[in-house]
Amino acid sequence: MTVHSQGVVTSAPEDAPGRAAGDAHNPPPPTGPNEVLTPSRGRRRLPTGLLPYLLLTPAAVSLLLLLGYPLIRNVILSFQKVNAKELITRKPEWIGFDNYGELLTSSTFWTVVVRSFVFMGTTVLLIMVIGTLLGILLNSLGKAMRLVLSIALLMAWATPIVASVTVFRWLFDEQFGVANWFMRTLGFSGYDQHNWFETGTSTLAIVMVLITWGSIPFVALNMYAGLTTVGAELYEAARMDGASNTRIFRSVVFPILKPFFLITTFLEVIWVFKAFAQVYAMNQGGPDGESQTLPVFAYVIGSGQQQYGVAAAISVLTILILVAAMSFYFRLILKEEDEQ
């Protein structure tokens, strides 16, 4: 069913990317998915009967056990009152939708929701823009420099979360932080003992830098991998038609790599939205809860204040909100598929 996706490529310079071009007149180098799928087509008919299901079973069972079961327990918990007492006596009390009612009418909850989305949106935008630029840079660098940059990116990616949070905390330390030193050196006043964690916004901004730094390598390396599948003759043809670099990116590269952008943005949205360790380890959601995002909020209410039922309701709402927000994205991906 993905046979025709080359069509997008050929129509690129002139048309808007999309529906036309069912039949490609010149055969450009196949894009990634094709390469993978074409050889498998011949073999697809081989495994019949039980074998595919058998092969799927281990993954399905472990998913059900490790994700399905806790998820169901979590939903059940969200309809119960479980505070320290109920946890210890193991006698949860059924309270229907009380936890949800309490949350949906609380201004704190909505503040956290809005904050989470603003935080997620900004961070993902930063990650995608910088990651894409770095990917392009990787593609145009010479061999040696590309290796150096790739290694640097991989190192950033491989740094354990809590370790990198600790380093960031030191960078922005009130007394000895390099950030304050840097601002002073640049000639700004008021950075003798500036507390970067004094407000929630400032704290989240630092978390944002941290997550962006940690997430760029994934986007950049993927982007680079995607770019290698774009044939050199396409650039040449576009240049011959007098296209500028930005135009080439907009009309050649972007349409070809659109599936890449869709899925990467999709993943980043989920990853940033659920980022817990970075936010919590930076300042425990403080000061005064001002840097709490939804996962941190759920943790503080649950583990911190021992209202496990309410925390479960928060996490269920988080899933629902995320699904609702992502549904347009699902649609977009599905539409993209249908068009091809």
Add this chain to the structure above:
Amino acid sequence: MKRKLVIAVGVAAMMTGIAACGGDSDAEGAKDKDGNKVLKVWVMDGSAPDAWIKEVNKEFEAKHEGVKVEVEEQKWNGIQEKVTTALSEDTPPDVIELGNTQTAGYAATEGLADLTGDKDKLGYDGWNKGMVASAELDGKLYAAPWYAANRVVIYDKKIFKDAGVEAPTTREEWLDGLKKIKKSNDKAQPIYLPGQSWYVFAGLLWDEGGDLATQDGDKWKGGLATDEAASAMNFYKELQSLSKAPKDKDEATPQQSTDIVPKGNVASWIGLGWEAGGAVAAIEKAGGKADFGYFPIPGKTADKPGSVFLGGSNLAIAERSKHKDLAKEWLALAAGKKQMAKYSEEVAGGLLPNNDDAQFTPEAGSFAEAMAKSAVSGKVTPVTPGWANVETEPNPVKEYMSKVLKGEDPKKAGEAADKVINERINRK
């Protein structure tokens, strides 16, 4: 095919994210290593001197053959979550040390064994009445009081002497002295006082006649949006302005006694006996010599020292303990008069034992002496099971302090804090 894959990837990624937020806990079997029964005891950081608890356990194990006592030291940071989880498990620690402000809260969760019937064995009649109050709820006994302690000002004798400052007896003298140190010594900070040292603030609040929360009918309400709290905070702010300590941290992060004071240039700080001991040990380990003096937190007038939070710990037995009878025996031994006298001696009077007769007479000029002087002004946090909820992080009292220190109006910050306190303290 591809579409389904994309959806599957998305859903899986989302679920992993959210399901990963759960907690986990391990349940060790509290029995049988070499066939021995294991009695697990949780004590807090700084509570049980090594030599003393080894002695207690040796005596206990000699009396009860086939029983091993295992002592685990816990940190105060995040202890409530830990204890709650432990009490909900099938094999909880048998004996748990609980802070006196939190014992009533745990008693209300039904996670602690009722010790009312064991009063005689435990030596109830000899216990300090003020300390017993925190271990009881609705007329039943849930823990044995262990020790009590309060904070005093610890000062570097040399810095004070160089600046010509003596130990003060009133708040005014105190501030004047600190300012004098600031003028004459540009290296040292006159006092190390982090912005969220809320037990210190509670003392100042009591001095003003206010309280953290008061009972109003069958409900409780927070007391931070009051004039008393505003003037207490005002004085705290003045003290804090003489410190280089962060405004948004408490005394445990970084640990003032071991991370800050041993580095030097701290003229004075407010701490407990075990903190003073820890600082002295850290300084000596680094090859230096500590020369500390101690004085009670000064009051408004010289005739009475400032109010202090009378902190302390109780020893409770988990309701689900598999060795309740052994645990009671251990409790009777460890918290009994004989061992408490040794305890008091071991800590040089730095902690008050549960039995007045076991009290060790402190040396002149020691921490214990200053502590005993200010004990007359000792007070406790509101006595209600709901108070334990208030103390969980983020602690509204701490947030209130940070806000006021950063310049917010005390009334406004107080109202926000009271709202949180009211919600938590009345939570059933």
